[in-house]
Amino acid sequence: MKRAGTLRLLSDLSDFSGAARLRELLAGDPAVRVRYSPDGRHLLLLRPPGAPAPQLLVAVRGPGADLERAWPAGQPPPLDAFFLPGPARPALVLIWESGLAEVWGAGVGPGWRLLQSTELCPNSGARVVAVAAPRGRLVWCEECQAGAEGWLGPPAASFSHRVCVRTLEPSGEAVPTLGRTHILLHHCPRFGLMASRRDLFLVPTATTWPGVAHILLFWSPGKGKVMVSVPYLGLAHSKSLNPGRGDTWDFRILLRGLPGLLSPRQPLGVHTWAPTPQGLLLLDFRGTVSLVHSHGGTRPVGTLQEAPVGPQGSAALGTFHSTLACVLGSTLELLDMSSGQLLERKVLSTDRVHLLEPPAPGLENEEKLEARGGLRLLSAVGLFRVGWEAPQGLELPSAEDLVFEEACEYYQRRSLRGTQLTPEELRHNSIFRAPQALASILQGHLPPSTLLTTLRAELRDYRGLEQLKAQLVAGDDEEAGWTELAEQEVARLLRTELMGDQLAQLNTIFQALPTAAWGAIHRALQLQTDRDGKLRSQAPPDVWKKVLGGTAAGKEPPNGVLPPFELLCQCLCRLEPRWLPPFVELAQQQGGPGWGAGAPGLPLYRRALAVLGEEGARPEALELELLLSSGRPKAMLQAVGQLVQKEQWERALEAGLALGPSSPLLRSEIFKLLLAEFAQHRRLDTHFPLLCRLCPPDLAPAELLLLLRAYLPDEAGPPTPFPEPGAEPTLTVGLLRALLEQTGAQGRPSGPVLSLYEDILWDPGTPPPTPPRGPMTTLQAADHPGLEAWAPSGQGFCVTDTS
Numbered sequence: 001m002k003r004a005g006t007l008r009l010l011s012d013l014s015d016f017s018g019a020a021r022l023r024e025l026l027a028g029d030p031a032v033r034v035r036y037s038p039d040g041r042h043l044l045l046l047r048p049p050g051a052p053a054p055q056l057l058v059a060v061r062g063p064g065a066d067l068e069r070a071w072p073a074g075q076p077p078p079l080d081a082f083f084l085p086g087p088a089r090p091a092l093v094l095i096w097e098s099g100l101a102e103v104w105g106a107g108v109g110p111g112w113r114l115l116q117s118t119e120l121c122p123n124s125g126a127r128v129v130a131v132a133a134p135r136g137r138l139v140w141c142e143e144c145q146a147g148a149e150g151w152l153g154p155p156a157a158s159f160s161h162r163v164c165v166r167t168l169e170p171s172g173e174a175v176p177t178l179g180r181t182h183i184l185l186h187h188c189p190r191f192g193l194m195a196s197r198r199d200l201f202l203v204p205t206a207t208t209w210p211g212v213a214h215i216l217l218f219w220s221p222g223k224g225k226v227m228v229s230v231p232y233l234g235l236a237h238s239k240s241l242n243p244g245r246g247d248t249w250d251f252r253i254l255l256r257g258l259p260g261l262l263s264p265r266q267p268l269g270v271h272t273w274a275p276t277p278q279g280l281l282l283l284d285f286r287g288t289v290s291l292v293h294s295h296g297g298t299r300p301v302g303t304l305q306e307a308p309v310g311p312q313g314s315a316a317l318g319t320f321h322s323t324l325a326c327v328l329g330s331t332l333e334l335l336d337m338s339s340g341q342l343l344e345r346k347v348l349s350t351d352r353v354h355l356l357e358p359p360a361p362g363l364e365n366e367e368k369l370e371a372r373g374g375l376r377l378l379s380a381v382g383l384f385r386v387g388w389e390a391p392q393g394l395e396l397p398s399a400e401d402l403v404f405e406e407a408c409e410y411y412q413r414r415s416l417r418g419t420q421l422t423p424e425e426l427r428h429n430s431i432f433r434a435p436q437a438l439a440s441i442l443q444g445h446l447p448p449s450t451l452l453t454t455l456r457a458e459l460r461d462y463r464g465l466e467q468l469k470a471q472l473v474a475g476d477d478e479e480a481g482w483t484e485l486a487e488q489e490v491a492r493l494l495r496t497e498l499m500g501d502q503l504a505q506l507n508t509i510f511q512a513l514p515t516a517a518w519g520a521i522h523r524a525l526q527l528q529t530d531r532d533g534k535l536r537s538q539a540p541p542d543v544w545k546k547v548l549g550g551t552a553a554g555k556e557p558p559n560g561v562l563p564p565f566e567l568l569c570q571c572l573c574r575l576e577p578r579w580l581p582p583f584v585e586l587a588q589q590q591g592g593p594g595w596g597a598g599a600p601g602l603p604l605y606r607r608a609l610a611v612l613g614e615e616g617a618r619p620e621a622l623e624l625e626l627l628l629s630s631g632r633p634k635a636m637l638q639a640v641g642q643l644v645q646k647e648q649w650e651r652a653l654e655a656g657l658a659l660g661p662s663s664p665l666l667r668s669e670i671f672k673l674l675l676a677e678f679a680q681h682r683r684l685d686t687h688f689p690l691l692c693r694l695c696p697p698d699l700a701p702a703e704l705l706l707l708l709r710a711y712l713p714d715e716a717g718p719p720t721p722f723p724e725p726g727a728e729p730t731l732t733v734g735l736l737r738a739l740l741e742q743t744g745a746q747g748r749p750s751g752p753v754l755s756l757y758e759d760i761l762w763d764p765g766t767p768p769p770t771p772p773r774g775p776m777t778t779l780q781a782a783d784h785p786g787l788e789a790w791a792p793s794g795q796g797f798c799v800t801d802t803s
Helices: 019-028 251-256 398-416 423-428 433-443 450-472 477-496 501-512 514-525 541-548 564-575 578-591 603-611 620-629 634-646 649-657 662-678 684-693 699-712 733-743
Strands: 004-013 033-036 042-046 056-060 067-069 081-085 091-093 100-107 110-117 127-132 137-145 162-167 177-188 193-196 200-204 218-222 224-228 233-242 269-274 279-284 288-293 296-305 314-319 323-328 331-336 340-348 355-356 375-378 383-389 527-529 535-537 774-780 797-800
Touching: 004 477, 019 042, 019 056, 033 081, 033 355, 033 375, 042 218, 042 331, 067 100, 081 127, 100 177, 110 177, 110 251, 137 177, 177 251, 193 269, 193 733, 218 279, 224 797, 279 314, 279 477, 288 774, 296 331, 296 340, 314 355, 314 375, 314 383, 323 634, 398 423, 423 433, 477 514, 501 514, 501 564, 535 649, 541 564, 541 578, 541 634, 564 578, 564 603, 578 603, 578 620, 603 620, 634 649, 634 662, 649 662, 649 684, 649 699, 662 684, 662 699, 684 733
Parallel strands: 127 193
Antiparallel strands: 004 383, 033 042, 042 056, 056 067, 081 091, 091 100, 100 110, 127 137, 137 162, 162 177, 193 200, 200 218, 218 224, 224 233, 269 279, 279 288, 288 296, 314 323, 323 331, 331 340, 355 375, 375 383, 527 535, 774 797
């Protein structure tokens, strides 16, 4: 059914103060500039220089006083005026070409009063040529005095401007005041300034030097970035520009470092610019509308039925609900922004029409729900809303029907039955009582106090969420707003059954805002470190059960959606990999039977390793920490084996010593693994005391020697008393003495010798007495021919004469 565009009358202007003067200015001056306050209560009309009094009119909708200002012929009127949002009410800022800026506020009493008067460019003699007000900031382009920064004639004179910014800072007044001045760009050409609720657009003017008149600049204060774009070339480059960090750019140096931007091009032939939340709209003289996104990309939106009539023809652009609205003279055209198709064309009763942005969400106090959204069209006839009307005959379901339909989907996901639940079955079946109770509340069968008591917490959360959404749409503190929104959404999802859509949504949040999502998990699990640096949790078991749970056996997550535990491990790998092993260790302490995902009894450390990738492609250090912190015998032995391969002996020994008395078998296996290395080479000798500490207390000396005998390398030849030159020394009994003493009992046993080698341990330490020696005689080789074969020539042997 085709929808229809409508112009709904919101006000005939009679509810505005000074309604007659307001209609007169709107009908009589086509060049009047119109501003709409963020709360929708104030309309500002500023007439160009030379217009009759009053040059400034601020009309208030509802209670409040209007403001009329007129300046004599010798004193110029303000160059521009803006409404800036404040904590209680908007502020009015007037800017003159001389650089004078006045901040006005409507106080508690009647009338307006001057809150602050300041010079935007003191002691420089500069002239303000353009002003904009994005996101609670005041940005202006000023022309500096010739020679102030060393310019020497054309074309350098074309770069005699600079762009500056001042932020609104809280003060004791009801309206913030202007802060310090920061220079964004210097040595730049004259730019026109336009602002949406998020971005500032710097566009060329008729006096911009032709060599750079094809370049656009977009500044995003929330991101601290400036985008340089050439729409006709399809080029865009991003640079950092954050005044809070002292960033500033020389425009000429900025372009010099971006290749391709200065190629000869014709200036942009643009009739009308219009900032929107999606980017910057361009209407050229052929009637073609294009959209330049904030990331620099450009795409055509559509072509109007009529083209603008010369540079002086009136035109206005705006967007709402993926629809482009264009007022050209007295014609309103609505185009689909996706396809460029003309949706509707209306002929208006006047060509003195202004398109205004709607009030910021959450601030439209006086407007009815059905009047929210859409664009505002202002003329002397009244204030209208441009929007879409619901098709005739469309019947919306009742609240009771919605309750039972949602309950059907909920119970069907939890049910094991094959038949489909229906709303009628829920209405008449007494088993499902919750939908019936909620339907009774909505039907009014229960008193309102019961409803408020039941839904108080939900209403409070919903109200806070709506306020946060309004803050994001308004562009106030965008980064903190997105963080808070992600944290609230993760906390909400943790209260649901993490299956299907909920699990996919949780994955999306972790991919888009990992830091905020992990912060919400950190609070939900109540993670903290103790005095020893160990990770601890105070969360109830139900929360851990939901985090450690996963898909059922044999059911893989759809489209690569990760279970909650794997999702947290992946997030920690991205944010802080060193916290992954302590988190897995803590999760293993919290886990209960049947909480795991995948195969029955699959350890959590293996699930974490699967997130790191295939074996061989994982970060070695992180894999090793996960294996060591798992507490599983197989994983510990695998980790010690890796440490042995890397010859990290001390860490391998400490891993075994860290095991408590409850793991004697695992300690014994680690000891045997390291003892085998000790028997084969001498690179473990410096860590021998740690090896002695790791030795099992029930190991006997005979068992130790048998183990060593099994681990000793095979002899390649007959044994020699000393190693070959350059060869590694072999194991000796002296090296083993301390370990052999440790494996024996304390003190020499009084009973019989239990081992063939045990007497070695109880050597008293004094050698046996020396036998008596007699007179020495020299034995000649001739007397004993048998000795001649092995005695050196000319040498004899001294023997003892025992006769």
